[in-house]
Amino acid sequence: MEEWFKFSWDAFGAIILTAVGIYIAVIIMTRICGKRSFSKMSSFDFAMTVAVGSIIATTVLSKTVSLTDGIVGIVTVYLLQMGAAFARRNDTVKKVMDNTPLLLMDGETILEENLRKGRVTKSDLRAKLREANVTELSEVRAVIFETTGDISVLHKQHNRPIDDFLLNGVARE
Template identity: 50%
Template structure:
């Protein structure tokens, strides 16, 4: 029965710690900015996962709230510094970020790009269904974003709108 509940479980400490960590994350995010939890690059995603891990270990282990808050603050400051350096030095952005990759150009599936990105055609088609694409001729472009997300740019059935090429700025057509 101890695996469900034990009298020695620090439930009130965990609840109090949750409140304090929640406040610390809000304060730090307000200071550093919302960019802290954006998912623009792989490292942004890694930082978000790391912060979640720190919160978890702070609340469920002997790590103090102050120690956990400092660790979270340190990671958030690093994301702030990296985002500043990316804007100031474009080569850093190129070094740590993947450029988006075109998976479909119009109604044509770019098989070589799918292969390079290790995406199965069935996964691409599932994304088309999620975007409510009824026919390939509705598709203007499908892009594998630098975050790993797949964007489907399409028009409603019967519409003949053209895609503004600026939307695909920075997207690689070849791997």
């Protein structure tokens, strides 16, 4: 327990220098690879964000991982992300890598089977409807469980239909 409270100027300096170095490496790689690196558009994007955070923390705080090791890890994860983004241009690869958005409500109708498929509870659905300022189910045009795990609520507006583009690729059943 005493080890937790030990202070060393050497360790302090190493942490500061490593944090600055790995931070610069992340900024450079993000500028090279683009903002998509920190989006959450797919499960791979989420994994990228978690991996980068883990590498940063391990590099900064570990006594056994060098700054060079951390930078190599960061570059590797970014290259994997770029490779995945390139590979996802192929429809077959995209189907394997990406989740499919799932329709949870079609108008006022709650699609119970799709709730089960998505492992979404009615209380989760209710919370998202409230969050979207829905006061009556009749206001709902569609509720979609997105590939990112977010739930989108499309409202009825003057009885206009939803553009087919918005529902393209959404699993209805």
